[in-house]
Amino acid sequence: MRTIMQRTILKQLLNCNLNSTNLYFGTWSSLAATFNSRPDRKLTLSLKKENAGLFDVPELQSYEGFYYLKEQCILHTDKLIDEATSENRTRKMVEVFDELSDSLCKVADLAEFIRVAHPSAIYTQAAEIASATVSSIVEKLNTNSELYYSLLNVTNNGDKIPTNKVDNHVAKLFLFDFEQSGIHLPEVERHKVVNLNDALLHLGQHFVAGSTNPRRIRKEVLPESVRHIFSMEGDDVVVGGLCADSANSKARELAYRIYLQPDDHQDYLLTEMLKARYELAQTCGFPTYAHRALKESAIETPEMVMEFLDCLSDGLKKRAKNDFHIMSEMKRNEYPSNGPLAPWDIPYFRKKAKKQMFNVQNSEYSPYFSLGACMEGLDNLLHHLYGINLVIKEIVPGECWAQDIYKLAVMHETEGLLGYIYCDFYERSRKPNQDCHFTIQGGRMLSDGSYQLPIVVLMLNLPLPRWSSPTLLSPTMVDNLFHEMGHAMHSMLARTHYQHVTGTRCSTDIAEVPSVLMEYFASDIRVLKSFARHFQTKEPMPDDMLQRLCASKHVFTASETEHQLFYSALDQLYHARHPLNGSTTDVLAEAQAKYYSLPYVNNTAWQLRFSHLVGYGAKYYSYLMSRALASCIWQSYFEQDPLNRMQGERYRRECLAHGGGKPPRQLVADFLQKQPTPDVLVDSLLKDIDDKQKQIDEVQRKC
Structure with missing residues (x-):
């Protein structure tokens, strides 16, 4: 039996472990105190000792549960397909489709998160397999013409079970998702859509991977005074980014020019991706890929997007130029002989202005x-x-x-x-x-x-x-x-x-x-x-x-808003009609001249680092x-x-x-x-x- 003193000490230790900051956080709320404590010191006081499974999903008590979940997903999907295509259906079609979507998302979303977040390789591998299985199921669904025409019939002619505005709207969204795969097209065009989507997947993956590759140059190319700022591998200097925060103006300029220099392979990937997207849109009945991407959006059409961007550009020009004038004065004072304000200067002087104008430092x-x-x-x-x-x-x-x-x-x-x-x-x-x-x-x-x-x-x-x-x-x-x-x-x-x-x-x-x-x-x-x-x-x-x-x-x-406007306009121009009016770099230079107050830097190709072109194609606005x-x-x-x-x-x-x-x-x-x-x-x-x-x-x- 513990003595009173032992029980007192134990209680103090428990309090310390549960909230290691109690000594100096005596008046914080319990929520604040918990988040101010060391989470790896918290004790588990639950009487439930067995493994509950990830997210309290019993099947995920081990990584093998992902294999069970994917098999159950396949069985449940087949059951719902039968229900959706049956003449004896007793639920709204949209309810069946939503349950189908839910069963797929429950496995896919959980698996995708565990794939990127779990520290254990066996869990990430099992999650990746589960995620790939769901992707295969979705591809199979996208080719199920009986399922598609069942939904199309309900959407066009009404369900045999009364529906409301929300039902009808969601049913149309499901239908549009279906038609993204070209299932509604004749056989030749449908196969073309499938092949284009497959090509776009691989082109996008390679483009994103290449967008972060460092540049390697011989050290003799750089002035000796700035070599120490970059990583060195043997006789090579490795430029892995823009060095935007460097106080060395020459280092910022060199990093910008080297890191953003043209890359034939990246340019090929981007050009082919834009070409494939245009072909995909045309095959599916859209004038451009931007029209396809903006269907069911709040702004609805690329013409309206460009009207928004052009109108904003007119309103921003004077305001942005005032910002750039202040930064130009800052550069002139700090580097009297280093030329006019350039794109590589902007992040540095924006950060410096915050400190100079308002003395704001993180440590304070x-x-x-x-x-x-x-x-x-x-x-x-x-x-x-x-x-x-x-x-x-x-x-x-x-x-x-x-x-x-x-x-x-x-x-x-x-x-x-x-x-x-x-x-x-x-x-x-x-x-x-x-x-x-x-x-x-x-x-x-x-x-x-x-x-x-x-x-x-x-x-x-x-x-x-x-x-x-x-x-x-x-x-x-x-x-x-x-x-x-x-x-x-x-x-x-x-x-x-x-x-x-x-x-x-x-x-x-x-x-x-x-x-x-x-x-x-x-x-x-x-x-x-x-x-x-x-x-x-x-x-x-x-x-x-x-x-x-x-x-x-x-x-x-x-000026920051103008920068984002330039990105948005470039994204729209890339996803308008194809072929482009010149190379991707020519379009970039033309867009920069119209939408950004600082000029294009010759022999650079910033767009080849713009990985958002893959995930936000025609939607960066x-x-x-x-x-x-x-x-x-x-x-x-x-x-x-x-x-x-x-x-x-x-x-x-x-x-x-x-x-x-x-x-x-x-x-x-x-x-x-x-x-x-x-x-x-x-x-x-x-x-x-x-x-x-x-x-x-x-x-x-x-x-």
């Missing part, structure tokens, strides 16, 4: 942004807007792929549990070095009237907490955390009937709106004041620091579109009061709740109470830029 701000404080801030914000709270849930053995994962239950004050968020926040070896959101299970209405809860993973790459302090975030990390939580809330707060359109499963130009909107909250002084506290003293961040921080986030916004829509929403509903519950509820009810279950243009128009025309979008973006510049000017006067 990070102590106020412990991970726990940021999570407490998110919890407070979400409670004010939507009446929800983030509640730490215990993780049972076998549920997670690593030891340092947190699990959150999203609890609504009246609706109860809305879903689960797994927080994979800490860096580890072989983990993807990017911040992202993964859907593991989509929400949908089940046949018994209950709701299948959404499950997502948020992945960041934060440093682990130390014994002397919790994980401290830079301002950029805070923005990224809020951004990814915006995606998670889209998944959690959507209450769609069908998982095919739940949360982020919507058009690309809508999917980023909730996450970009969260960045507005992360840059609002009133929101930051609610949680930015020093991790040791718990003192709030001083107002002067808050003002400098928020202003620094908006330095040179006009979505970045600007999402920002324009987010700025409209912010200015109309949250700028006056970012914690307004009435507006938060309305935003959830009229936007987030629908996911992709409502035509995107109608969704936006109904919520904003006006059509999202190019003029409306551009006016909102320019107002946002001007407001941010006023904030900068005001803070500078105080400084």
Whole structure:
């Protein structure tokens, strides 16, 4: 039997292990205290000792479970195909298709996440096999003409079971997905579509792989004064990036010219990819690939995209040139004899301006942004807007792929549990070095009237907490955390009937709106004041620091927006009619002359490093579109009061709740109470830029 002293010591040790920061975080909430502790020191107090399986899926108690899941997926798919093509069907066709989609996504999404995130090779291999199996099933479905014509008949002539607007919209989305494979075409054209899609898959993979390859040159080519900045391998200098942060102007220039020099193989891959995409679009009945890519989007046509970009370009030119003038003066003062401002200078002077204008350095701000404080801030914000709270849930053995994962239950004050968020926040070896959101299970209405809860993973790459302090975030990390939580809330707060359109499963130009909107909250002084506290003293961040921080986030916004506009226009031009008017580099130079204030640098081919051309083909404009829509929403509903519950509820009810279950243009128009025309979008973006510049000017006067 333990003595009183032993029990006291044990209790202290337990408290220390469960919350190693209690010694200096005595007044943090339980949520903040948990996220400020070392996750690998948490104890499992559950009486459930057996392996629960990944994501609490019993079949995944070992990697072999993936083989079982894929076999079950095949059997269930066959059963649903029989139901969809049967004359005795008793459910809506769209309900059968959604269950078919759900059964495939449950295996594919989970397997794809484990493939990239699990540290064990045997798990990643099993997940990869499962993912490949689902891809094969999808390819088989895409050639099932009986299944296609069953859906086509219902879509064109109506279902024998009464349907509503949402049913009809989702059925059309399924039909369009089907027709992407050319199943509706005559045999010769259908085979051509299959071959083109296969070729595009391989071309895209090779292009993305080549976009990050370093350049190797003989060391004699570089001045001896800058060689030490680059990696050396024998007598070769290896240039693996742009050296954008280097204070050495010559090193920045050389890195830019060398890393972005033309590459015949990459140019061949890009040209062939654009050619194949054009052929694919033509075969499927579209004028261009851009028309095909923008079907069912919020902006609908490439002509409207270009109208938006041209209108924005006209409004930005004067504002962007003012930014570049300031940077030119900075360069002239620092490097009097190094020539005019060039593209390789922009990242360096943007970063330097933030420090010079507002004296904003990560080391000064990070102590106020412990991970726990940021999570407490998110919890407070979400409670004010939507009446929800983030509640730490215990993780049972076998549920997670690593030891340092947190699990959150999203609890609504009246609706109860809305879903689960797994927080994979800490860096580890072989983990993807990017911040992202993964859907593991989509929400949908089940046949018994209950709701299948959404499950997502948020992945960041934060440093682990130390014994002397919790994980401290830079301002950029805070923005990224809020951004990814915006995606998670889209998944959690959507209450769609069908998982095919739940949360982020919507058009690309809508999917980023909730996450970009969260960045507005992360840059609002009133929101930051609610949680930015020093991790040791718990003192709030001083107002002067808050003002400098928020202003620094908006330095040179006009020129940065113009840069993104140039990317977007180039993407549209590449995916218009083919063949191109010249080489891909000729099109780049022409687009840069029209849409960007700095001239093209001869003998460079930046587009050959632009891997987004693969994943965002003809859709890169979505970045600007999402920002324009987010700025409209912010200015109309949250700028006056970012914690307004009435507006938060309305935003959830009229936007987030629908996911992709409502035509995107109608969704936006109904919520904003006006059509999202190019003029409306551009006016909102320019107002946002001007407001941010006023904030900068005001803070500078105080400084």
